[in-house]
Amino acid sequence: MKRAAAFPAASLCLALALAGCSADPEAADGRVHLTFWHGYTESDGDVLEQIVEDFNTSQDDVVISTEVNPWDVIDDTVLPALSAGTGPEIVAMPSERLPVYADRRALVNLDDFYADDPAAPELQPGAVDMVTTDGGAYGVPTGFVPLTMFYNKALFAEAGVEVPTTWDEWVAAAEKLTVDSDGDGTPEQYGLALPDHATVGNGVWPTLFYGNGGDVVQDGRAVVDSPENAETLEFWHDAIATGSISPTGLDGVKGDSLFAGGRVAMYVGGPWMASVADENGVDYGIAPVPAGPRSPAASAIGVSMALTVQADDEQRSAAKEFFSYFLAHERSVTWSLGSGWPPLRTDVGPDEVDDNPVVAALTTQAPLARPLLPGVVNNADVLEAVDKLTQRAMAGQPVDALLAEAQQEVEEALDE
The missing domain is CATH 3.40.190.10 (Periplasmic binding protein-like II)
Known part of the structure; x- marks a missing residue:
């Protein structure tokens, strides 16, 4: 597959310089600060904001600030903001947009996160495929639901x-x-x-x-x-x-x-x-969805969060701490019940989310889910x-x- 051009030349130079020229992420309080853009605006947004708040109070080293906008606004503004050095360190996006930004060198490869994080082996395989492009992982799933x-x-x-x-x-x-x-x-x-x-x-x-x-x-x-x-x-x-x-x-x-x-x-x-x-x-x-002649299957809709090139080394480490926190078993249950998405982990059963009958039903169907055009720019x-x-x-x-x-x-x- 041919690769599209990355950033425009000036933007690429800026992106490459960000790590060395960005402001010190440790503010006067001595903590690493991250900005997280997402488009969750209903009950899913409420539970995500609570998870971020809980993360911030669970430790003394990292502070995440969220900015909420419609998904299309995020899509329109994230590249110009990153080029100007004013974008987010973490950004959530619909799954079909992830390969586009990975192709434009706007996102950080997360293979090391998947190699080291204890939650990674428990994730739905299709959800991991969803965030994989060009043979590498460039996102962490936040939603993966079969039709x-x-x-x-x-x-x-x-x-x-x-x-x-x-x-x-x-x-x-x-x-x-x-x-x-x-x-x-x-x-x-x-x-x-x-x-x-x-x-x-x-x-x-x-x-x-x-x-x-x-x-x-x-x-x-x-x-x-x-x-x-x-x-x-x-x-x-x-x-x-x-x-x-x-x-x-x-x-x-x-x-x-x-x-x-x-x-x-x-x-x-x-x-x-x-x-x-x-x-x-x-x-x-x-x-x-009734099984076809060959097999049962369902295309999946998904959302993921990614780490942008704006983050320096300390911010990247801090973001991965949040990803681990989000994917932990307890938060997976909390996120599913609050957002309406089935659990991202295979070790969360329907009985753990039966307070939400829709989520419980979708949990039993999750193994059928296949990402739609993963890695296709x-x-x-x-x-x-x-x-x-x-x-x-x-x-x-x-x-x-x-x-x-x-x-x-x-x-x-x-x-x-």
Whole structure:
């Protein structure tokens, strides 16, 4: 994979000089000071702020100050701030942005942290893969959650349908749950809402590809044009075209709305759909995405925090102390219960987080989770190619030609 340019020349010189020219991190109080930018603004933000405060009071050597902004504002401002020497030493970001900043030499390699920290072997393997790019770890996961299936319990009970566990069962259940009372070809109630583009985290179709043994990118190579992916697209087009089990031309926003309005019995989404359902009075259940012909699998949505090149040696050591503190077993439980994310550690069981039923359900599904395009710098263009592929395939266009076109577009994105 070709590497994008790092910083502009002047910025690169500044970045290289930061360690030697930055102000002494030990303030008058003799402590090492760190700034931490993040975009957690709801209950997750409250619990993260409490964890930072607890860390600050747990020892006398390090003080972390947080700055909270929307994720897109952080994305727009972190590189200019680092170039000016006014950025954060720690920054949180959605997982798809991590390879971009690692590629631009804005982040510090954390392989030594993973080699030494006792929490590292207990982390979900997929979460570690999520923060790995170019063979090195450049972040510490703060969230890693598999997409899951939400279902409307009332509609299931009315139709006498069991929760499906395989694709065939999924389609059969969706057919029974689809209601077209007036026979006009447009159901009043759909068994499934399967967006064909702009899906949650763009992970719904990769999830389906994984379930049939396919993928989009493997080991830095485009693999979207495969017999497995052709089978997947044809299977779901046939299911939708034959049984009208899902609307066509659907995006994720409309899918959310249909499930919230009680017009859809099954929907694939993230943990926030629990709040959407609660707010709209939908009695919902949570189950793993039904397994494909090859295996059960689910694409994951993630967030990580990273150490920037602005930090000098003392600040880097101090930041790693905080990372260890955050990943400890006790904080993993606290963070999960407060944030709604399943535990990052494999040794935290559902019984430890059963005060939050959504988290407990997602904890049992965490081993199915796979990071979406880990280490892929130009992931936005890759996902755009997949979006065009799935939308046009569900509209009935020839799958073989679409896959060949998508393969070329993904290859070009990887080469940029």
